[in-house]
Amino acid sequence: MDSIIEDVQVRKILDSRGNPTIEVDVKTWGGYGRAAAPSGASTGSREVVSFPEGGVDLVVSEMEDLIASELIGMDACDITTIDEVLREIDGTDNLAAIGGNTTVAISMAVAKAAAASYNMPLYQYLGGSMVNELPYPLGNMMNGGAHAGVNAPDIQEFLVVPIGASNMVEGIFANASIHKRLKELIQSKDSAFTGGKGDEGGWVPNITNADALEIQSKACEEVGDELGIEIRPALDMAASELWDGNEQKYIYAQDGIKRDTGDQIDFVKDIIDTYNMFYVEDPFDESDFEGFAQLTAKVGDKCLVCGDDLFVTNKELLAKGIEMNAANAIIIKPNQIGSLSETHATVKLAKENGIVPVVSHRSGETTDETIAHLAVGFNSPMIKTGAIGGERIAKLNELIRIEEELPNPRMGKF
């Protein structure tokens, strides 16, 4: 059979922050797949462990042979069993022994090798021949919080969604135009701004959260009018990073303001109402399902309230969120859970319950383009993968190629 695994190779490569990460090559009798793992900065505490103590070097020097000897001879099409074998090799609940980044890179490389064995692109192998929907690009425009330095806004990500775009190319270039326009708008608020960028390619301005919100909205209106398409603002508040458990408050250091949970609900609701936000991610600490539920009850009919650190792509945590009506969207980051089959199970549960799955990059990325295929193959209506920067455009440009390949492409449905 063409999809029988012949070889597995593991190597250390650079990520976009200059840190080591892992890349895996899987060869089958009839194909070949390569994938690399990303890494987070504002990670959820319930994510699997990225690497064992000893890091990538230990994986390469001591684990490659063991993993390869287990996988050689298996069928790459049987991804679920392969993911189970990887979990057995690891032997811990949180993948601390060989690392979730090791297992996810292998899992994704196996899937790509399986697809290649049958001469199919990954999105088609995962999604079937009827797949034809593309995800709206949720583009990162300005960075604060853990993805930027001091003096930046407290809110981690100011994003935009070109919701009026009629195709992928239009959406991707609309986001790039907003990114350009924002540089000028930032300079109008901060004349000393020299064009510094954060981890995901968004600008890092020395301005208040309120000013950032104002110019984000202005850029959406101006560029949206010029291009003749609706572009809506969005946020990732990454509020676990703002939460101080001792004080039981969210600390907005740039603004010198502290908010308790009730204040935070009012603050976020006010932002959503004022700026017609399309999407708000992690508006509360990762343990506060109740705060999420209260906000979703108030704004869930007009805004996507999305859990990232809250769910960490974990099916059990999502099930709790569904039970509590905590959110109406979930971020999907395969390395939070450590395998493609578990990622798929979480996406499936989300869709069965009307929760929008948003396939996402991490702040530390490589030029790996796998998530572009996952977004299309899993039929995710939105992908969060930056707007500019080599490791971000690797995914966006792949989506442009996928759009060209699809017989009847159309933008996704929410």
Ligand SMILES: C=C(OP(=O)(O)O)C(=O)O
């Ligand atoms: C992409 C994000 O950041 P990180 O990869 O640092 O978790 C995020 O919080 O959505």
Ligand SMILES: [Mg+2]
């Ligand atoms: Mg997030």
